[in-house]
Amino acid sequence: MLLAIDAGNTNVVFAVHDGREWRGRWRIATRPDRTSDEYAVWLLALLQFSGLKPGDVDRCVIGTVVPAALYNLRRLCREWFLAEPLVARAVLDWGFAIRVDRPGEVGADRLLNSLAAHRHYGGPLVVVDFGTATTFDVVDGSGAYLGGVIAPGINLSLEALHTAAARLPRIGIGRPQAVIGRDTVAAMQSGIYWGYVGLIEGIIGRIRAEQEAGMKVVATGGLAPLLAEGTAVIERIDPDLTLEGLRLLAERNPVPTLGKTPLRDPG
Known part of the structure; x- marks a missing residue:
């Protein structure tokens, strides 16, 4: 196993x-x-x-x-x-080209998501991952990784609001009933939720325009179902995308020899 x-x-x-x-x-x-x-x-x-x-x-x-x-x-x-x-590193056999200036700087999770999403859903596509950061990763029809976008995650934005503004409370994330908030908490929830929906739709729209191609949109991460309720651009939700990428990567590469790799990376 x-x-x-x-x-x-x-x-x-x-x-x-x-x-x-x-x-x-x-x-x-x-x-x-x-x-x-x-x-x-x-x-x-x-x-x-x-x-x-x-x-x-x-x-x-x-x-x-x-x-x-x-x-x-x-x-x-x-x-x-x-x-x-x-x-997981850029130097392994991923089965696709990594067409960015510095492949070694790309987060492993972004490559893993791209690997699994293309295998399961085909391309071209955009993978949106709602994690500590919100990332958008672009994969072409052949599966090549083309780069993407990194934005602050929702929880980071909430914490920044609470920390930087003395009178703004710490709030939870939820889909508000109305855009116009009638109190401070409702106004903050609206700004966070609909602001991120706008971010998703805006970035996806610009990626599609730049690529001049219809692109599927697959989302992962714990907040994907909640945010998908507010927009039609997210077409599929796959909570296991990163794990599937790890499984597929392990299938493509030989099993390392026990003890041959340093425990701590040089540098």
């Missing part, structure tokens, strides 16, 4: 795939100083609850945008699953 690890800025998601389906998905808050043993205590209990054992896992793959978390995630795979993890 394959253990896929998606380490984002907010959460680390662990999932096990048995070759046919995902057998379980679990998430924990991202904390770069969390040790491999701390991960193991938490993860092994969840595996057992799902009827799985560490010995069931024979391959591991990691995608992370938090370099400081990689050391202990690698140790987790080596010490508790006896497997050298494949780490």
Whole structure:
């Protein structure tokens, strides 16, 4: 079985795939100083609850945008699953061209989303990921990655409003009943929600105009269903896009030899 690890800025998601389906998905808050043993205590209990054992896992793959978390995630795979993890990087065989100026700077999650979205939905397309940042990634008809757009995530914007403006409270995210808010909280909710809907529609519209082609739009991330309620430009929602990208990447590349890769990346 394959253990896929998606380490984002907010959460680390662990999932096990048995070759046919995902057998379980679990998430924990991202904390770069969390040790491999701390991960193991938490993860092994969840595996057992799902009827799985560490010995069931024979391959591991990691995608992370938090370099400081990689050391202990690698140790987790080596010490508790006896497997050298494949780490998602631009230098691997992705099966498509990465047509940007500096491929090594592209976040692994963006390439993974692009890989899975093109495989499952075809192209050309735009992948919108509502994470800590809101990203838009453009894939052409052949599957080539063309670049994209990075905007502040919704929660970052909410926190900035609360932190920078003394009288604005911390609020939750929801779809307001009306655009015009009748009190401060309603006005903030409207600005955040409809502001992001406008951002989505505006950026997608400009990408389509620049590409001069009809482009499908696939969204992922926890807030994708909520924001899709407010716009017709999002055509599909796929919550497992990054995990699917990890699975597909592991299928395309050879299994690394245990212990041959340094735990900590040089530089």
